[in-house]
Amino acid sequence: xxxxxxxxxxxxxxxxxxxxxxxxxxxxxxxxxxxxxxxxxxxxxxxxxxxxxxxxxxxxxxxxxxxxxxxxxxxxxxxxxxxxxxxxxxxxxxxxxxxxxxxxxxxxxxxxxxxxxxxxxxxxxxxxxxxxxxxxxxxxxxxxxxxxxxxxxxxxxxxxxxxxxxxxxxxxxxxxxxxxxxxxxxxxxxxxxxxxxxxxxxxxxxxxxxxxxxxxxxxxxxxxxxxxxxxxxxxxxxxxxxxxxxxxxxxxxxxxxxxxxxxxxxxxx
Ligand SMILES: [Zn+2]
Numbered sequence: 001x002x003x004x005x006x007x008x009x010x011x012x013x014x015x016x017x018x019x020x021x022x023x024x025x026x027x028x029x030x031x032x033x034x035x036x037x038x039x040x041x042x043x044x045x046x047x048x049x050x051x052x053x054x055x056x057x058x059x060x061x062x063x064x065x066x067x068x069x070x071x072x073x074x075x076x077x078x079x080x081x082x083x084x085x086x087x088x089x090x091x092x093x094x095x096x097x098x099x100x101x102x103x104x105x106x107x108x109x110x111x112x113x114x115x116x117x118x119x120x121x122x123x124x125x126x127x128x129x130x131x132x133x134x135x136x137x138x139x140x141x142x143x144x145x146x147x148x149x150x151x152x153x154x155x156x157x158x159x160x161x162x163x164x165x166x167x168x169x170x171x172x173x174x175x176x177x178x179x180x181x182x183x184x185x186x187x188x189x190x191x192x193x194x195x196x197x198x199x200x201x202x203x204x205x206x207x208x209x210x211x212x213x214x215x216x217x218x219x220x221x222x223x224x225x226x227x228x229x230x231x232x233x234x235x236x237x238x239x240x241x242x243x244x245x246x247x248x249x250x251x252x253x254x255x256x257x258x259x260x261x262x263x264x265x266x267x268x269x
Contacts, residue, residue, distance in 0.1 A: 041114070041267045044079060045089045045107040047221065048072035049119040052097025054157045057122030057150070059237030062247040064120040065095065070249070071234060072118050074256035079263060086267065099158045101166035104225045114195065114266065115229030116259065117221050119151060120246060121236045129242050130210035131203045132233040133196040135189065136223065137216030138182045147233065148178060148217035155220060166224060182218030191228035194269070198262035199232060206258035207245055209235050232259065 048068040050056035056064025069092070076088040089110050091103045107115045121132065132147070139145040152172050155161045162169075171177045186192070196214040204211045219231050234255050235242035245251035 040085075042085055043087050043089060043110055043112045043114075044263060045091065045110065045112040045115045046072045046076050047091040047103050047107075047115065047117040049117060049151070049221075050154060051092050051095055054097055054154050056154075057120060057237050059122065059239070059243050060247060062120075062237050062243055064122075064237060067120050067234070067237070067246055067252065068118045069093075069095065070252045071246075071256050071259075074252055075116075075118075075259050075263075078256060078260040082260070083264060083267065086263075097157070099161075099164070100152070100155055100220045101164055101224065103221050104223065105166075107229070108224070108226050112227050114263065115222070115225045115227055116263075117219075117229070117231040118259075119231060119233050121147065121233040121242075122150065122238045123236060124238075126238055126240070128236050129239045130212040131200065131207070131235055132212045132215055133199045134215050134217050134219060134222075134231040134233065135192040135196055135229070136182060136184070136186050136219060137189070138179065139217040140215070144215050144217045145175065145178060148182075148219050151231065152178070152218075152220045167220070170220065178218045181220070181223055182216070184223065188226075188228040191266075192230055195228055195262060195266045196230045198265045199230065199259055202258035202261045202265075203234075203255070206261070207235075207251070207254045209242060209245060 050065035050068060054065065056068070058064060072090060073093065076090060079086055079088050089106065089112065091106050092098050139148060155167070155172050161167060170181060193214060200211045200214055203209055222229050222231055235246040237243055237246065246255060
């Protein structure tokens, strides 16, 4: 009887040890694929807005998708050339359609330290001018909501967006949907505000464009990003003088330089 009990106990202990072993292996597997959480700033995701069959807004002969890609590539090169140890990951480097949820997935999968989504603004009022840098939050004015609605309407060009679980049934036509989304707690708000402030300051210094300031609104592309992130409206394609800057190669260099300086400053802090 005692012998039987001993065998049973031995088997029990072996099973426990086996379970602990498998749990440890599982933990090791999970952690080895993730970048460890450190204070090192070494991965930036640059997201050129729109692309492919989504041209974004337009003005003159400029399409938003081309302007955002040109600025994104220039900015990425500046970071790669001048910020040692910082890796740049692009959501697109060609004229390609990328779903909004996939853009934030790319940033999350790579454990990025900063997410920068680059866009151009548009308004029926052709006099509207200047830059805006947005972070995820509840819009304080109807015009901020309109910007988010316009940018979020790219979702309508996605195949079966209603079935995409990442969007949790979000309706791009519903103002209430925008409010609910933008009320999600953002753990990276303070860092995002800091970076957005740097971007707007540098825009004034480098581009001569008027700063309309740092603003809040509910953007699908920022909704699920698990790091500090902003959406930059680099200027109005519908305004002739803004378009001269953001629609030209030399102006895009100035815009990219301004965002680069902001990244450098943010990294330093
Ligand atoms: Zn856009």
